[in-house]
Amino acid sequence: MLQPASSPNVLVVGAGIAGLTCAGTLAQAGCAVRVLERSRGVGGRCATRRVDDQPVDHGAPYLHGAGALFLEAMRRLALPGLVPGWPQRVREPQLACQPDAFGVGVTRWAIQGGMSILPKRLAEGLDVRLGQRVIAITPAASAFDTVNERGERQSSPVLVLAASLAQTLRLLEPLAADWPDAASTLERLRAIECVPVLTAIAGYAPDSPEPGFDAWNPFETTMVQMIVHDSAKRDAPAERVLVVHARPRFARLRLEDSPLDWGRDLLWETAELLGHWASEPRWLQPHRWSSGRVRIGDQLTAPVVLRHPQGGALVLAGDAFGGAPGLEGAWTSGMRAAEECLALRAAAARA
Numbered sequence: 001m002l003q004p005a006s007s008p009n010v011l012v013v014g015a016g017i018a019g020l021t022c023a024g025t026l027a028q029a030g031c032a033v034r035v036l037e038r039s040r041g042v043g044g045r046c047a048t049r050r051v052d053d054q055p056v057d058h059g060a061p062y063l064h065g066a067g068a069l070f071l072e073a074m075r076r077l078a079l080p081g082l083v084p085g086w087p088q089r090v091r092e093p094q095l096a097c098q099p100d101a102f103g104v105g106v107t108r109w110a111i112q113g114g115m116s117i118l119p120k121r122l123a124e125g126l127d128v129r130l131g132q133r134v135i136a137i138t139p140a141a142s143a144f145d146t147v148n149e150r151g152e153r154q155s156s157p158v159l160v161l162a163a164s165l166a167q168t169l170r171l172l173e174p175l176a177a178d179w180p181d182a183a184s185t186l187e188r189l190r191a192i193e194c195v196p197v198l199t200a201i202a203g204y205a206p207d208s209p210e211p212g213f214d215a216w217n218p219f220e221t222t223m224v225q226m227i228v229h230d231s232a233k234r235d236a237p238a239e240r241v242l243v244v245h246a247r248p249r250f251a252r253l254r255l256e257d258s259p260l261d262w263g264r265d266l267l268w269e270t271a272e273l274l275g276h277w278a279s280e281p282r283w284l285q286p287h288r289w290s291s292g293r294v295r296i297g298d299q300l301t302a303p304v305v306l307r308h309p310q311g312g313a314l315v316l317a318g319d320a321f322g323g324a325p326g327l328e329g330a331w332t333s334g335m336r337a338a339e340e341c342l343a344l345r346a347a348a349a350r351a
């Protein structure tokens with residue numbers, strides 16, 4: 001599986017959709033690229049867990065897009081188990097956090113085996129190193145070094161930061177004192193708002209009431225932003241599963257509280273909408289996304305390229321840099337980041 005790259009031309013921090021798209025495009029262009037990912041798996045916020053062997057999407061619940069390049073790239077991946085048009089039974093789509101997902105000309109899909117099938121497919125054949133949390137980046141002669149938690153260093157002439165925006169800010173901050181370009185970029189990036197998301201994942205008996213929707217964005221709630229009927233996209237699910245997403249204000253207020261407490265509160269309000277049964281699941285798994293989404297409209301239209309006076313270059317990618325929200329924006333930023341890396345390499349070869 002691994003393409004050995006003892007000394008990569010490009011290091012990518014983050015194996016989410018942006019980082020993997022960037023790395024895959026570079027590898028296809030013949031570049032030696034390595035991805036450093038802090039977690040035990042790829043995908044970032046395009047995430048699936050298995051509960052009693054049933055997949056549950058606790059990050060992005062479905063894919064949607066309108067750009068011809070994005071749609072064609074997804075089609076070419078030939079992902080197994082696509083559920084075209086999902087979610088179909090949508091209540092109050094105009095209140096979705098990305099209402100464009102339900103606009104004219106937008107394609108939507110879910111994946112029966114779980115959304116993480118997408119990043120796993122993007123990662124095939126790439127040199128992805130898991131369990132590599134990058135805690136610092138430092139400029140070196142014609143390169144950037146990364147340092148992980150164990151103090152191990154890796155170096156490459158071009159370094160792509162494709163972590164969440166909050167992580168990218170953390171890595172850039174120490175460089176700002178001696179590097180005016182980093183300082184002014186930080187100032188621009190701090191104006192982008194990251195919205196936390198809390199999700200309560202709840203399992204019920206298969207004969208519990210059928211809620212009658214795939215996704216609902218209820219109007220008169222203070223805690224619940226969206227209820228996703230996750231098991232409705234599975235083939236013969238053993239359990240009914242709901243994934244309840246919190247409103248941003250509630251998420252900010254309760255981010256540091258005990259997850260089971262806010263998880264139960266989210267189910268309490270869900271039960272106000274669906275009936276008492278929804279407050280008494282067989283199991284409840286809360287999940288906290290401290291940098292869940294970039295506020296709609298705050299996205300920059302392209303990756304940021306920073307050339308250090310010592311010769312190394314940084315490229316900033318991720319869903320804050322793709323001109324569109326969510327997965328399509330992350331994918332677009334990854335493609336454009338790869339183009340920037342190739343242009344930097346070509347310029348270095350000419351020099």
Ligand SMILES: Cc1cc2nc3c(=O)[nH]c(=O)nc-3n(C[C@H](O)[C@H](O)[C@H](O)COP(=O)(O)OP(=O)(O)OC[C@H]3O[C@@H](n4cnc5c(N)ncnc54)[C@H](O)[C@@H]3O)c2cc1C
Pocket residue numbers: 013014015016017018019036037038039042043044045046058059060061062063064098132133134135162163164167197199245289291292293317318319320325326327328330
């Ligand atoms: C609950 C929820 C629902 C959503 N719903 C939708 C939806 O319906 N439609 C949609 O289009 N989008 C949705 N989104 C947003 C979408 O999931 C994200 O925009 C997209 O997945 C971001 O991809 P990314 O590659 O930019 O970042 P990420 O997926 O965050 O990937 C970044 C990766 O970097 C890694 N990383 C971070 N720091 C470090 C470090 N220091 N060292 C090494 N690795 C590091 C992380 O572990 C992660 O794997 C949703 C998000 C959430 C949380």
